[in-house]
Amino acid sequence: MGNVFNSREIKNGHLYFDGCDTTELAKTYGTPLYVMSYTEITRRLEELEQQFTKKYENTRVAYASKAFCTKGMYEILKAKGACIDVVSGGEIYTAKSVNFPPERVEFNGNNKLPKEIEDAVEYGVGRIILDGLQEITLIEAACEKFQKKMKIMIRITPGVAASTHDYIVTGKKDSKFGIPLDEEVFLPIVKQVIDSKWLELTGLHMHIGSQLFENDVYLQALDVLMDWASRIYKDYGVAIEEVNFGGGFGVNYTKEVRKEYSFFLDPLMERLEARSKEIGIPRPAAVIEPGRSIVAEAGMTLYTVGQIKDIKGLRKYVSIDGGMGDNIRVAMYQAEYDGCVCNKAEEPCDDKVSVCGKYCESGDILLTDYKVPHSIEAGDIFATFSTGAYGYAMASNYNNNPIPGVVLVREGSSDWMVKPQTYEQIIQNNVLPNIL
Numbered sequence: 534m535g536n537v538f539n540s541r542e543i544k545n546g547h548l549y550f551d552g553c554d555t556t557e558l559a560k561t562y563g564t565p566l567y568v569m570s571y572t573e574i575t576r577r578l579e580e581l582e583q584q585f586t587k588k589y590e591n592t593r594v595a596y597a598s599k600a601f602c603t604k605g606m607y608e609i610l611k612a613k614g615a616c617i618d619v620v621s622g623g624e625i626y627t628a629k630s631v632n633f634p635p636e637r638v639e640f641n642g643n644n645k646l647p648k649e650i651e652d653a654v655e656y657g658v659g660r661i662i663l664d665g666l667q668e669i670t671l672i673e674a675a676c677e678k679f680q681k682k683m684k685i686m687i688r689i690t691p692g693v694a695a696s697t698h699d700y701i702v703t704g705k706k707d708s709k710f711g712i713p714l715d716e717e718v719f720l721p722i723v724k725q726v727i728d729s730k731w732l733e734l735t736g737l738h739m740h741i742g743s744q745l746f747e748n749d750v751y752l753q754a755l756d757v758l759m760d761w762a763s764r765i766y767k768d769y770g771v772a773i774e775e776v777n778f779g780g781g782f783g784v785n786y787t788k789e790v791r792k793e794y795s796f797f798l799d800p801l802m803e804r805l806e807a808r809s810k811e812i813g814i815p816r817p818a819a820v821i822e823p824g825r826s827i828v829a830e831a832g833m834t835l836y837t838v839g840q841i842k843d844i845k846g847l848r849k850y851v852s853i854d855g856g857m858g859d860n861i862r863v864a865m866y867q868a869e870y871d872g873c874v875c876n877k878a879e880e881p882c883d884d885k886v887s888v889c890g891k892y893c894e895s896g897d898i899l900l901t902d903y904k905v906p907h908s909i910e911a912g913d914i915f916a917t918f919s920t921g922a923y924g925y926a927m928a929s930n931y932n933n934n935p936i937p938g939v940v941l942v943r944e945g946s947s948d949w950m951v952k953p954q955t956y957e958q959i960i961q962n963n964v965l966p967n968i969l
């Protein structure tokens with residue numbers, strides 16, 4: 534199981550996470566259960582401070598809420614002085630519910646709805662990341678309605694292809710995200726923002742993909758972005774004030790492959806500095822949008838083992854009480870996870886099994902050919918690791934199974950962060966149509 538995580542340890546044969554016995558957590562709170570470690574989340578935020586915001590002037594971190602968006606997470610970020618990137622009215626609503634300072638909110642998305650744009654402008658978000666031409670009119674209308682100006686970052690598709698799963702590549706030209714860099718498409722949009730009485734062109738934004746481990750692709754994309762910053766300066770005399778490098782910094786799932794933030798950010802900052810000098814503009818503020826790298830390894834999911842089906846000579850299926858409803862990443866992009874039997878954490882793993890969920894899909898398999906103790910049996914607690922990002926965030930009610938709760942653990946203490954959904958809540962918006 535490696536030794537990557539400070540907050541994961543084995544004591545008396547049990548797996549502990551941030552000082553809490555996971556078997557006890559399962560007993561106290563029930564399963565399936567998402568567990569998030571406060572210590573791990575804040576450790577990442579502190580790494581970002583040391584390697585980015587305190588190291589370089591005029592920088593900020595806008596946590597990508599999509600990775601894990603809850604009121605408690607926003608409280609942690611608020612206290613740490615971080616900004617947030619939101620992509621929906623729901624995330625804006627959640628931010629408002631904890632009085633997240635609006636100027637520290639940045640609104641992304643390839644099809645922001647008119648109502649979402651109005652909510653964002655009324656709330657007074659710090660920036661809207663423009664993702665298309667039609668959005669301009671919507672933002673201007675909202676600005677006029679609330680008599681507020683808005684800072685605009687323009688998201689470009691730099692046309693570089695990151696090597697990661699196709700579903701999480703976003704920087705290539707054939708993408709639903711961002712504005713393609715064809716002169717006749719891009720420049721009129723820039724001009725329209727510059728000329729608008731309600732909008733202020735603040736900067737350029739890129740996000741090239743997720744779960745990335747190389748820095749050259751970021752540098753290539755930054756070069757493209759800065760070429761256009763130069764063009765904007767030459768053609769319109771506007772020096773962009775901010776550059777957003779996006780998120781995407783890769784994490785450990787089954788292998789220790791994670792790179793320090795500085796591995797990506799040092800060369801990016803150096804290149805930003807050099808390219809700004811070349812263009813003759815002050816070095817713009819630098820912004821990043823990490824999601825996964827802050828919360829993925831800070832989370833694990835606990836399940837209770839149920840049916841075990843041993844098809845002799847073929848495969849042994851170990852069923853757990855969750856599955857694709859709480860973790861769609863395996864079925865969606867063949868994501869791989871590590872795990873362990875929490876109450877048998879010291880027993881040798883000598884039996885190869887496939888850990889499957891309880892959902893009515895053959896593809897609902899969380900781990901394939903995974904080694905667990907031979908003694909695995911119904912009632913054991915099984916944990917999957919690194920599930921803090923895009924786990925709870927992507928959970929569904931498939932088969933009308935409730936979305937599990939989230940518990941926050943911190944140095945031996947624990948409490949609910951999100952309570953588990955009830956059956957009643959699943960059907961609360963169901964009505965019997967009058968025409969039945």
Ligand SMILES: Cc1ncc(COP(=O)(O)O)c(C=O)c1O
Nearest residue numbers: 597740743780781822823824825
């Ligand atoms: C615009 C934008 N920023 C940031 C992120 C966060 O990426 P990650 O969680 O890999 O850091 C995403 C992910 O899809 C994104 O689309």
